[in-house]
Amino acid sequence: MVTGAGGALGSDLVALLTAPGAPPTDSVVALARADLDVTDDGAVRGAVRAWAGAGEGPAVLVNAAAYTAVDRAETDPDAAAAAWAANADAPGLLARACAEVGAAMVHVSTDYVLGPLPDGVRRPLEPGDPLGPQGVYARSKLAGEERVRAALPDAHHVVRTAWVYGATGANFVRTMARLARERDTLDVVDDQHGSPTWSADLAAGLVALARSPAPAGTRHAAGGGATTWCGLARAVFAELGADPERVRPCDTAAFPRPAPRPAWSVLGDASWRAAGLAPLPPWRDALHAAVTRHPDLLLG
Template sequence: MTKILVTGARGQLGTQLLRRGATLGLDVVGLGSGELDITDPDAVAAAVRPGSVVLNCAAYTAVDAAESDEPAATRVNVDGPRTLAEATARVGARLVHVSTDYVFAGDATVPYEPDAPTGPRTVYGRTKLAGERAVLAADPAAVVVRTAWVYTGTGSDFVATMLRLQRERDHVDVVDDQVGSPTFAGDLAAGLLELAGRDAVRGVLHATNSGQASWFDLARAVFAAVGADPERVRPCGTAQFPRPAPRPAYSVLSPAAWATAGLTPLRPWRAALEAALAEVPAVCD
């Protein structure tokens, strides 16, 4: 059985990979940032084994903080992935590196294909794009998987925040001028584990739940799913919530290359949301 190493394993995606890998009976080991510094060549060399698959979920994801701390973002999003890719190429392991819709400008009107022109507008996006390029330069057999709007419904992600706010507030204002594909981390994890078993697949792919929605649409769907009145969610514009890092207005990623590679398409986002909420039943109390 191929050994799978998950880096960044304490985050929402890494946690789902470990859970689903165990359910499938796979040999999956997870290391968080406190257990493996992916920028340390010696530590990485000791962790990466010949013939294994490395699923890299480690990333600097504090989008706003990155605007004033580019060196830290570069270290984790560029130097770390490069170090992993150098190690996998050296010992004959396989690297699957998770990236983001933020590598695009967010000004498209049709879903982005993997080879669409990039144009990140944030430090986070620029460092993630540089990380992609570093990975593919160091290990041409690696796979980069871009995703977007990932959630589990726990912790502090958008869905979890809406679950909390529907209990605490009479009304919630949510932006309706940013569009993407809400993606349940559990579904993405299942897709990545399937990809881990496809040695011939390489290059850049996109993986999100299918369909598209605004944050406003997603918030209303969350309210409705737990029996709260969706009319309590009110639309507003991005300008109402200024942030240090601009958010992409359009983040829909095309699944065509994923399907062409013979991988199972991720289900529609509304069905995925229902499944995610079923895993956190306490929110309905």
């Protein structure tokens, strides 16, 4: 079962699971927000029971639903409540419903739950590194992780990812492609470092994890390597055939946003490899593959 099936990651999960050539043993229930509001306890339990009763198992629920408007959650109390309901409460409801029917759950979380490493050290972040959520979205996502682990101690897979862009919906890649057409030059933040992640690669990784014998755990999965937002913007310009130097580096202070962003969001793949899973492709290769497969990403 895929919840949040209409989102960037959710739609790639469904496309992958229902593609020609997908294992015929897979029977997939894809529920977008209109099909299942994951904050509705009764609806969640009903949907999970109906699904688990109908399938031949083993049953795995992949939760791709989330409240992702991170800045609105800081400034609008209704949005903050919606973020808490979708990101903290709902994963707990889903996990408890899975526990009732003996299903496992893959739950997607974020680099935002992590804090800086001590003494200003910068190296890829692993699941045991210090937590330090800043802001409503980050705290709500950490609470969601904790509830999933608590409800399914032996059957959870919490996967933290970062800087996701997909074929569906608005994202940084699309925005940069649009701005490349609209502006001569562009200032983009160059002091936040992260691992851009093509949602189709993440979807493939999550499905591999769900099918693997890996024990319950919290793991990181993001595009390989690292860059800055400026570096990613320049790569988008390069894919467009535009001059990457039109993108000029600037500091975070030049673009104050309501929700604080981690300066260092580079996720390591040690936990992923330790589970016997293939790391996600390097971010630059993934970007090229993404715009080749979905040229509309470059239309902005």
